Each structure stands twice: as C-alpha cells, then as structure tokens.
Amino acid sequence: xxxxxxxxxxxxxxxxxxxxxxxxxxxxxxxxxxxxxxxxxxxxxxxxxxxxxxxxxxxxxxxxxxxxxxxxxxxxxxxxxxxxxxxxxxxxxxxxxxxxxxxxxxxxxxxxxxxxxxxxxxxxxxxxxxxxxxxxxxxxxxxxxxxxxxxxxxxxxxxxxxxxxxxxxxxxxxxxxxxxxxxxxxxxxxxxxxxxxxxxxxxxxxxxxxxxxxxxxxxxxxxxxxxxxxxxxxxxxxxxxxxxxxxxxxxxxxxxxxxxxxxxxxxxxxxxxxxxxxxxxxxxxxxxxxxxxxxxxxxxxxxxxxxxxxxxxx
Numbered sequence: 001x002x003x004x005x006x007x008x009x010x011x012x013x014x015x016x017x018x019x020x021x022x023x024x025x026x027x028x029x030x031x032x033x034x035x036x037x038x039x040x041x042x043x044x045x046x047x048x049x050x051x052x053x054x055x056x057x058x059x060x061x062x063x064x065x066x067x068x069x070x071x072x073x074x075x076x077x078x079x080x081x082x083x084x085x086x087x088x089x090x091x092x093x094x095x096x097x098x099x100x101x102x103x104x105x106x107x108x109x110x111x112x113x114x115x116x117x118x119x120x121x122x123x124x125x126x127x128x129x130x131x132x133x134x135x136x137x138x139x140x141x142x143x144x145x146x147x148x149x150x151x152x153x154x155x156x157x158x159x160x161x162x163x164x165x166x167x168x169x170x171x172x173x174x175x176x177x178x179x180x181x182x183x184x185x186x187x188x189x190x191x192x193x194x195x196x197x198x199x200x201x202x203x204x205x206x207x208x209x210x211x212x213x214x215x216x217x218x219x220x221x222x223x224x225x226x227x228x229x230x231x232x233x234x235x236x237x238x239x240x241x242x243x244x245x246x247x248x249x250x251x252x253x254x255x256x257x258x259x260x261x262x263x264x265x266x267x268x269x270x271x272x273x274x275x276x277x278x279x280x281x282x283x284x285x286x287x288x289x290x291x292x293x294x295x296x297x298x299x300x301x302x303x304x305x306x307x308x309x310x311x312x313x314x
Contacts, residue, residue, distance in 0.1 A: 035064070035307070038301060042281030042282075058098035060310065061095070087128055096249075104256060134153065136151075152295060153294065172190070173189035196228075227257055229258075230242045238278065243257045253281050261277060
C-alpha cells in the first residue's frame with residue numbers, strides 16, 4: 001500500500017484488511033495484525049495501532065520483533081489516541097526483550113512518518129510519550145522518506161531522576177569511576193527521558209565496547225538499567241558514537257543516545273553546542289543551546305507494510 005492510499009483515513013481506524021480474522025480453529029487462534037516497518041538510520045521499528053494489537057504487549061513485542069520467527073526489529077511502537085485531543089497521538093515504545101522504554105529519538109521519527117502517512121502533511125506533530133510531550137517538525141518528505149526536527153526536551157542531570165545510585169556524588173555525574181571488568185571506567189550519566197551512560201574512547205577497535213556495554217547496562221548503579229554510548233571525539237562540532245541499547249543490545253544508531261552523547265560531550269567541555277553525530281548508519285544533527293531543550297534532526301524511512309499472523313493457544 002502506498003502513502004497516497006493511506007492519506008485521508010481516520011488516524012486510529014484499522015489499516016486496510018486489518019480486521020482480526022480467525023484462520024485456525026480448535027486449539028489455536030490466528031489474528032492478522034497490520035503493521036508498518038520504518039527505520040531511522042538503521043534503527044528499525046515496527047509500528048501498529050493499539051486497536052489492532054492483542055493484550056499482553058510485552059510478550060507480543062518479543063514475538064513480533066524476533067528476527068527469526070517474527071518480523072524482526074529493534075523496537076515496537078504502539079500508536080494510541082492522545083490523552084489531550086489537541087495532540088496527534090500517544091505512543092508507547094517496547095524493546096526487543098519486551099521491556100518498555102520511556103522514549104526513543106529514532107522511534108518517534110518513525111511514529112511521525114506513520115502518522116503523516118495517515119493524516120497527510122502537517123507543519124507540526126505533537127506526540128505524547130511516557131517521557132512527556134514531544135513535538136516534531138517535518139523538514140522534507142518524498143515517497144517513503146521523511147526528515148524531522150524533534151524537540152527532545154531538556155536533559156535530566158540529577159542522579160535521582162536518571163536514576164543513578166551513588167553515595168556522596170554531586171550532580172551532574174561527570175567522569176564517575178564505574179567499576180568494570182576492565183577496571184574503573186570514567187562515565188558521564190544523563191537522561192533524555194530514559195537513562196544514559198556515556199563513555200569516551202580514543203577508538204573503537206581497541207575497546208571491547210560490546211562486552212562493556214552489556215556489563216554497564218546491568219550495573220547496580222542503574223536500577224532501571226541503562227543505555228550506553230561509546231563516544232569518540234572528532235572535532236569541536238563532530239563526534240562518532242557506538243550504541244548499546246537497553247533491552248536490545250547493539251544498534252546501528254540511537255536518537256536519544258546521540259542526544260545523550262552530545263550532552264555529555266558539552267558538559268565535559270569537549271564540543272560546541274551544535275554537533276554532528278556520526279553513527280554506523282549515517283549522521284544526526286544535535287543541538288543543545290544554552291538553557292534550552294535539545295533538538296535532534298534526522299531521517300525516517302518506510303521499509304514495508306504487511307500483516308503479522310499472531311498465533312495464540314486458546
């Protein structure tokens with residue numbers, strides 16, 4: 001189905017052919033779940049309407065996101081009616097392990113693309129998330145591809161709100177010596193509505209960042225676990241980052257992670273306040289003007305639309 005066919009439909013009505021039809025009887029029941037798949041710089045998400053998905057979202061997210069037995073993706077986004085009528089939608093993010101994330105910078109752009117395909121073009125989208133209201137400004141669009149500037153909110157720097165547990169340490173948490181298998185690693189701790197830990201490295205080749213990221217995600221200092229960014233300084237206005245995402249693992253890019261890495265670099269005096277973040281899949285533009293919100297500018301692209309056959313035992 002192309003984007004033209006989607007425009008003009010009620011945002012929260014079913015997708016074409018999206019009625020739940022039982023295909024099997026007796027011991028099992030199969031529901032057809034319409035979905036769309038997008039990616040934001042290689043960070044891929046499945047998006048569906050709340051009215052089309054079954055109960056038990058964590059378990060359903062694990063099944064549909066499985067890359068071998070499901071559709072496959074880093075995250076699953078549920079689009080719901082907003083709590084405030086003036087807003088465009090309310091969304092929830094689920095990780096590949098079924099855990100719920102408060103916010104996703106790449107995911108919200110994918111949700112924005114999903115909404116524009118169903119609502120038509122708008123100058124501003126206002127989307128409710130667990131982390132608060134986020135506004136998206138579409139920058140350009142062509143068939144199946146969009147770019148958005150997202151107002152990501154102010155970074156959270158207070159340890160208790162991240163949350164980060166450490167005795168006798170003042171906020172913001174800069175260069176905290178976190179014990180790891182490699183010894184103490186200096187970390188900077190922030191939140192973009194979800195927890196982040198930034199580690200500055202000289203290079204990626206000589207840093208076992210996949211193992212380190214997995215260890216730090218589950219460190220006891222982070223009661224809700226954490227996302228981890230490994231940051232290489234390129235210049236005063238450019239950094240390169242590798243991402244270990246909470247509940248997912250290695251991802252090609254991360255929107256909130258790019259914001260957190262930029263905030264960490266600024267707090268440590270390493271960069272200016274407008275930074276290009278180089279990820280494994282391309283670049284994001286991040287800005288944090290003095291005493292203002294962080295903004296993120298980047299792409300979203302539709303990959304496919306289809307139906308997932310959700311089989312459950314009666």
